[in-house]
Amino acid sequence: MxxxxxxxxxxxxxxxxxxxxxxxxxxxxxxxxxxxxxxxxxxxxxxxxxxxxxxxxxxxxxxxxxxxxxxxxxxxxxxxxxxxxxxxxxxxxxxxxxxxxxxxxxxxxxxxxxxxxxxxxxxxxGHLGPDLLGPDWDPAEAERRIRAAPGVPIGVALLDQRNLAGIGNIYRCEACFLSGVHPASPVSAVADLPALISDAKALLEANLGPGRRTTVLNARGLPAGLPMGRTAGRSTYWVYRREHQPCLKCGTPVRRGVLGRATGTEERDIYFCPVCQPAA
Ligand SMILES: [Zn+2]
Structure with a gap:
């Protein structure tokens, strides 16, 4: 995808x-x-x-x-x-x-x-939700559509293009990490949904230019004391496909899981830090 x-x-x-x-x-x-x-x-x-x-x-x-x-x-x-x-x-x-x-x-x-x-x-x-990179982007409408199903895992809601259009598995995992939200948490448990949506948009926009995709060097949440040079050339992502590797914020091994089976949507891998993103 x-x-x-x-x-x-x-x-x-x-x-x-x-x-x-x-x-x-x-x-x-x-x-x-x-x-x-x-x-x-x-x-x-x-x-x-x-x-x-x-x-x-x-x-x-x-x-x-x-x-x-x-x-x-x-x-x-x-x-x-x-x-x-x-x-x-x-x-x-x-x-x-x-x-x-x-x-x-x-x-x-x-x-x-x-x-x-x-x-x-x-x-x-016509069925698509507001386009994160479109001229008619409407964050309030995207939030309204996501909140209409409060029991759905946030990781599933973010991939549902009827809610908002443009997020794939990489940005789904990375935006949840930046917000400290476990991807399997229900929408109703997300403390600051507008910030999560806004992070996802910022990550997409930061990668519109040429070069390798990254969420780390451009992200707002670069950990204090972690020099840019250390992340450059190592991981370009916080958690995506970093199973067993140390979380860039806390050092805990990143975990992989699967999300989707219970909700009847397409099953996709999720990556998360169990400490920075406690399950709700
Ligand atoms: Zn962590």
Whole structure:
């Protein structure tokens, strides 16, 4: 599952390469759209909505508007190449190739790839909660949606894109750590939910630039006395995938658990410090 920052960066790269340009060829390598040709269509814009990528195209007549909707899921990626450039991923994993005179955009291993009428985008992303990286971000609405199910574990609520859109497993674990909240604690037990949501947004925003993703050097909670140089080059995360390693705040070994089975949602690993994040 990608994090919202990956999708945001992918959209920005695609927008920079394609917006305002006409497609000279299109190749959809999925059965449902294999015969679709968008040659001559112009890319208006590429925007992220939570973890969804929406590429909006303008056809020959003003009424012709289509959206190429993709979702990266676990393994997906969009890459930009010079025309005819050699791909860095195996050709058989390519699902979509869109070419302009200046660039080829290739979508590999996309979890979702479909083309819909732009007017029908709401059927795809209308259910999403406020987008943490979107222009219409509304923290009060996100909080209201999360609080509507007070018994749900906070770690599950944060991943539910109907509550707020953009958090994947990394930021879910890291934001809970920064707030000192055990991910399995019910929503009702979280002392300061607005701060938790605000931390998650800050972590996503801190990672929109180039470079390796990290939550440690950018986070507000860098422990006093822990020199930046010590964390740099060691862990880039507080707890994520740091099972058995010492907590960067208190030294207690970080633990791994599983969250989701009891609530019927997708089961995912959680990482937490049993001392800094006592179970509620
Ligand atoms: Zn700790």
């Amino acid at each position: 990608p994090e919202g920052d990956s999708v945001f960066r992918a959209a920005a790269q695609l927008h920079a390469a394609l917006a305002g340009r006409q497609l000279i060829s299109s190749d959809f390598r999925v059965p449902r759209f294999a015969t679709l040709k968008l040659d001559g269509w112009t890319v208006d814009e590429v925007v992220p909505r939570g973890k969804h990528l929406l590429m909006r195209l303008q056809g020959p007549s003003p009424a012709d508007r289509l959206t190429v909707h993709s979702h990266l899921k676990m393994e997906g990626a969009w890459q930009i190449y010079p025309p005819g450039g050699r791909w860095r991923k195996p050709g058989f994993t390519a699902r979509c190739v869109l070419s302009t005179a200046a660039a080829d955009a290739v979508g590999f291993s996309l979890g979702i790839l479909e083309v819909i009428r732009t007017a029908e985008e709401d059927s795809i992303v």
